[in-house]
Amino acid sequence: MLRIECPHCGARDEAEFSCGGEAHIARPKEPDKLSDAEWADYLYMRTNPKGILAERWCHTFGCRRWFNIERDTVSHEILRVYAMGEPRRESGT
Amino acid sequence: MKRQRNRLDVGARIDRSRRLRFHFNGKPYEGFAGDTLASALLANGVRVVARSFKYHRPRGIYSAGMEEPNALVQLGGGASSEPNLRATQVELFDGLEAASVNCWPSVNFDIWAFNDRVSGLLPAGFYYKTFMWPKSFWHSYEKVIRKGAGLGTAPEMPDHNIYEKRHQHCDVLVVGGGPAGISAALAAGRSGARVILADEQAELGGALLGNGERIEAASGVDWAMGARAELDGMDEVRVLSRTTAFGYYDHNYVLMVERVNDHLGAPPGTLRQRLWKIRARQVVLATGSIERPMVFADNDRPGVMLAGAARTYINRFGVKPGNRAVLYGNNDHIHQVALDLADAGVRVEAVVDVRAKAVGEAVAAVRERGIEVMAGHAVGGALGKKRLRGVEVLALNEKGDGFAGDIRRLRCDLLCLSGGWTPTVHLFSQSGGKLDYSENQACFLPGEARQAVSVAGAANGVFALKGCLGEGAAAGRSAAGKLGFREVGAPEALPVAQGEAGALMPVWRLPPVSKGERRFVDLHGDVTVSDIELAAREGYSANEHLKRYTSTGMGPDQGRTGNMHALGILADIRGESIPAVGTTTFRPPYTPVPYGVMAGRDVGVLADPVRMTAMHGWHERSGAVFDDVGQWKRPWYFPRTGEGMAAAVRRECIAARSGVAILDASTLGKIDIQGPDAAKFLNRVYTNSWNKLAVGRCRYGLMLGEDGMVMDDGVTSRLAENHYFMTTTSGGAARVMAWLEDWLQCEWPELKVYLTSVTEQWATLSISGPNARRLLSELAEGVDLEADAFPHMVVRSGKVAGIEARISRVSFTGELGYEVSVATSYGLALWQAFQRVGENYDLTPIGTEALHVLRAEKGYIAVGHDTDGSVTPGDLGMDWIVSKKKDFIGRRSLARADTMRTDRKHFVGLLPETRVPEGAQIVAEYKRRPPMKMIGHVTSCYDSAALGRPIALALIAGGRERIGETVTIPLTLQGRVVKAEITSPVFYDPKGERLNG
DSSP: OOEEEETTTEEEEGGGOEEEEESOOOOOSOGGGSOHHHHHHHHHOOOOOSSEEEEEEEOTTTTOOEEEEEEETTTOOEEEEEETTOOOOOTTO | OOOOTTBOSSOSSOEEEEEEEEEETTEEEEEEETOBHHHHHHHTTOOOOEEOTTTOOEEOOOOSSTTOSSOEEEESOGGGOEEEEETTTOBOOTTEEEEESSOSBOSSSBGGGHHHHTGGGSOTTHHHHHTTSSGGGHHHHHHHHHHHTOOOOOOOSOOOOEEEEEEEEEEEEEEOOSHHHHHHHHHHHHTTOOEEEEOSSSSTTTTHHHHOOEETTEEHHHHHHHHHHHHHTOTTEEEESSEEEEEEETTTEEEEEEESSGGGTOOTTSEEEEEEEEEEEEEEEOOOEEEOOOOOBTTTSBTEEEHHHHHHHHHTTOBOOOSEEEEEESSTHHHHHHHHHHHTTOEEEEEEESOSSOOSHHHHHHHHTTOOEEETEEEEEEEESSSEEEEEEEEEOTTSSSEEEEEEEEEOSEEEEEOOEEEOOHHHHHTTOOEEEETTTTEEEEOSOSSSEEEOGGGGTOOSHHHHHHHHHHHHHHHHHHTTOOOSSOOOOOOOOOOOOOOOOOOOOOOOSSTTOOBEEETTTTEEHHHHHHHHHTTOOSHHHHHHHHOTTOTTTTTTTTHHHHHHHHHHHHTSOHHHHOOOOOOSOSSOOOHHHHHTTOOGGGSSOOBOOTTHHHHHHTTOEEEEETTEEEEEEOOOTTOOHHHHHHHHHHHHHHSOEEEEOTTSEEEEEESTTHHHHHHHHBSSOOTTOOTTBEEEEEEEOTTSOEEEEEEEEEEETTEEEEEEOTTTHHHHHHHHHHIIIIIOTTSOOEEEEOTTTEEEEEEESTTHHHHHHTTEESOOOSTTTSOSSBEEEEEETTEEEEEEOOOSSSSSEEEEEEEGGGHHHHHHHHHHHHGGGTOEEOOHHHHHHHHHHTTOOOTTTTOOSSOOTTTTTOGGGSOSSSOOTTHHHHTSTTTTOTTSEEEEEEEESSOOOTTOEEESSOOSSSOOOEEEEEEEEEEETTTTEEEEEEEEETGGGGTTOEEEEEEGGGTEEEEEEEEOSOOSOTTOOGGGO
């Protein structure tokens, strides 16, 4: 079970949180202009890397706020906790 | 009662003044406080304690710990009975009752033992090969096989024991209370760190309890007791005995089970076990190692035992495990044990050592005592059946991989084995750490760690006492040091006399001495060398395949004593190195953990919260039958005396259509929405437009997932310019709230909209029927209820029965209806006021079943009942609610090729001949036997009082184009076939005149 540093409440057990999957997937501004394939890409396709992944988490049984984390999918180490809306780091930095 | 004939007169960690009586397989025996069931049985000369899993061969006690493959027992009876406990771990208590798990009618005469004679029919994989044909016979086979391959009996009654769970944080968690673990805990504890030391055994000491080694001038046991006293004196240190760490998860999360009262027989009303959930900043694993046996023909005879176990029975339990012993192995340990056996008065016949050059201090000491050391020899086979009678010894060839010379027979009733040590790396491996193979120690050792963990002592391949003490202290100091705790004073150097140890010589398998002999690798699973060879020949030569095909390494002992041999033999067959073959995955739990302790106190009424409305007590008093909707208890129907469900529901429906009915609607999800962008927000989350909804008006809305599928629905009202009140389905409330918050916080943070869940704050009742207005007018103040002033889909504030209320004119029954909401604390008072006034109107309380019938008659969908996550608004025939002028969640998906197919399943009505179960499949062309093409399924079906016949709702491929057609519903299991006509889903009042009444 992960131990996640909620930016508002502090470190808590994973059981208090829900995971919203990969972060930084913006909803297309004009969905009508997308092909079916492009829309499906937004809806379903995720990068699923072996390594560092930016994820959305919500402190469901706490402050109910959403935030982003960077997690190593191999070691499960959480490298960064940052606010919703903050940009992802450039890879390699 | 017989006297304990194998009990030594003095010494050991037992209390000879406290006699404990117990029964094993129905016979009475006596042991002492400090005994395990295994040591007490050995003291009483009980040799055969179990029958093996497959061949039902007689088996004796093999080890002195959790690795025991043979002595599995069923403890106690009735609800508290527990199967598959290892007798070597069961602490003796007065009145203990235990029985062997795998024999019938008795352990000494077992009918299933014929399996041993016909073992040629039961090779590896027999389960998969033999019993799969003919397929229809499997049910018969299975019953017999399950009985033959029994693993005890699970209790069938509820477990009345008390369990609990506890969360704990610590700086340093030390797992294992042997010399390394104690040293680690002392070092970390002295630095002031918060330390938990968890140990499986009843008292600290680990191997020191059994091996008689000394530290300084004291015995190892006295040193451990002294350390325990020091640890107990430290404020920040907690020592947990009888506690097994069984799972190591991410971020140093370790689960442990503490057996609080099992050693006393878990008396009723006491806490039996406690589950510890530990979050540790640093972990030191000092989990020790497990001795390996040697493999030869009939190596399972009662009297064959691990050398360390024999030593433990003498030194810790004061039990002589035999009278005439042979020791066999590949390292110095057998020589050390030979000396202990001789000291205890056991006649040591010979020490058989596969090493041609057996040298070192212990070997010399054995020779000095006049005991024969047969260097460069091996045991080819064991003699005897229910007890060991002797062994056959042969010289090894120069390479040490085959025999040379003749068989020599030695008489003995005890054969002690040591094939080296396997470090207990399970928890380290679970933590994500890598394992490295050590050639000269012939075992896997902890390598690179992935979490904040270190390993010390035998678990790290440091088997000698001096090294364990030093490495343990260093690990404890380093773990605390990393957290900023500095040890006070210099670390103590403990003088330990340590002789030179000779190197170990791994021997995984030797050629068979005679044909057809059985050399067991995994005693518990009855897996032999031939089984592994056969599996490899048949292609199961990957270690994970081998495990599943032969069942080696499975069962309660998880192959602790045999796994390395299985691996060594497989590597040998494949002609590869052991690390190339690799280990199977180490998964939690390390040892079996009872379900009861996992559940803790979360059982019965505490298993899941129960949500009740403000009116619940009234419903109960009125004899309501309840329906579980999520966690809510909702009245299902209100039967009158002597009335069945069908009659009650029919009466309730008639009341709603002809008089007036009242329903507790408090469980509806309610979300208060405020902010200047609220309308914009609703436009994005609902399919229809919210731009023109006036203050005081209500509107029905449909919510989709981004995939275009219907997710929830409900009525939202506009209370003020920037204030809306949304209702959701009872079951979907929490999900919808989370969904809306997700969009607001993550996608549209610029919107000024604020959501508050108010489901629990408002109690709501709904009245419907032609008399609804007249009834309400008797209680409402300051609200004009006349149809023109208060039409359908309007919300007003006022007082009802003197209580501040919101009144909405909405309907889920198709009748004239109102919803009245008040603060929850007034809910019951409001309900009771309606009951008082309602007497003149024959006001009828109705439950969810009647509501479902009424809404189905109107063709209103119940989301999650008529929809299943694959249904679009178009499928439901609800295109009228889908705006073409704006974007909303899910809109783009409605334009995908698949969602625009015309042959999708449509929501239609059915007129079946008789009532059919929901979920029943529908076919266009009925055949006497499957397969038939299924074109849809029934989503709702009720007996309609209004129509005087059964009605159903269904999803049918191209259904709207099939209206008027007759389809078939084959109910094979019920032995009947029902015909049904496809209709519009609106059965009653299709023009909707009644709700405007």
